[in-house]
Amino acid sequence: MFFLVSKIVEFFINPAHIALLLAATGVAMLFTRFAKTGRTLATAGTLALLVMSFSPLAIYLALPLENRFARPAADMPAPDGIIVLGGAFDESISMARGGVAFNDSAERLTAAVELSRRYPQARILFSGGSASLRGASYSEAQVAGRFLEQMGVDPQRIILEDKSRNTYENAVFSRKLAAPQPGERWLLVTSAMHMPRSVGIFRRVDFPAIPYPVAYHTRGSWMDISLHKNAADMLRVIDLAAHEWVGLLAYRLTDKTDALFPAP
Template sequence: MLDPTLCIQKPLTNSWTSLSWQVFNWLTTPALVIPPLVLLTVLPLLFRRLRWRRRISGLGATLLCVYLLTLSPTMVKIGNRVLVTFLPSDVGAPADAIVVLGRGTEMRPERVDVSARLWEAQRAPLIFASGWGDAQQIADMLAQKGIPDTAIDGEPCSRTTEENARFTAAIVQPKNVHRILLVTDPPHMLRSLLTFRSLGFEVIPHTNPLPNHLNVRSKAYLVFREYLGLVGYGLRGRFLPREPSAADISPTAIAPIQEALPLEVPVAPVLSG
């Protein structure tokens, strides 16, 4: 596992990630959004001399209806269904590695369970965890399930999906890891698949289920954040073919992990019990 102290983080990336999460958190908190929209609908009608009062009020009412509809359970289900419709099926082909993306504490158990089952089924000999604040914890949980240390690796530097893909490519592709089983939640999978594919990976998507305790607001947050993420990544060209770069990770940090990875992909043993 890459030493976290060797990670090189860009302040701009960290600030943008933090800001985007704050904005999305505000947008998915009805108590913070509905009152301003109600005021936008009602207040203009109180000023009879305001020339555009009906249009402004109509705009507020429209935005309020769209917002309430967007956060409804039905729309969240439809939005999630659209995101997974275009994913290729996992037909059981072997891969060079299982790449597990961090997504926070709530998502971690399902990811660990899925990746452990894939390894036990001999789908790939290596599980590679990627994500700041997640990679080491995922590795520890996999070890508790009986996965040997030689089959677990990762990097704890990446803070975005873009960095997940770039850092993973920089570390594992020099050791001929090109076909991967990608593990993440259904809303996040499409953007992740396109990003990893742009860096030369052949990606087999394998989603983990969302935690049962997630409420509608949390699911809406995940789903509609991905639509904005797809647009943002697309406009920045992050789905187009390109070469991986390790500019954000120290070369002295990458070398030990690259040396530890197998030169050829062996057959993973099946756990007893």
């Protein structure tokens, strides 16, 4: 039930969707006796879209998430395993085209390949089923497994978790498959914006891991306040950041994470 509700709510909390709905509703009302209210809504929706598209708002929302956890030092002790969370590619296109169709979180997979070479004894656990509400005959894990093997990762090192549909299930099912022993060190690879929620969830299921954030959308500085010219990119970052902030609250209220905003 939590998965179903979260997928439905996700659509309606998208800031761009809300702004477009306001603007469209306002325009429709212009042709009714509520034209004055329509002008107000259309103006509000349009202004919201402009602010989200061309102001530093996306940076302000994303930066606290992406700066929360730093990457570990390059000379850290070798980990026993590396957990890679799904979300790096479009599974349906990948299966339909017979290849790997990456999205803007592709670095989750490329980082996994690099880390597998740096730590040749570490196990690689990829966690990702299908996030489709209708279900699917394939999973992200299938595509990821194929990609890792194509990149030269020994199949004997790869563990594929293909049942999870959200981050909480990622953690629960990964812990079961990894069966971490006392003293083992596991890296957690996911997008920097997604890392705070992921860390809190893994801690909640008693599988603490070392954060290894990737796929940044910000430069890391509060001084990056210039107006941005690519509206689509800014709206995408706004969407991702809003998703994570709402997710942190929802997961805390349902006791699926150990803190509202997990800290190092």
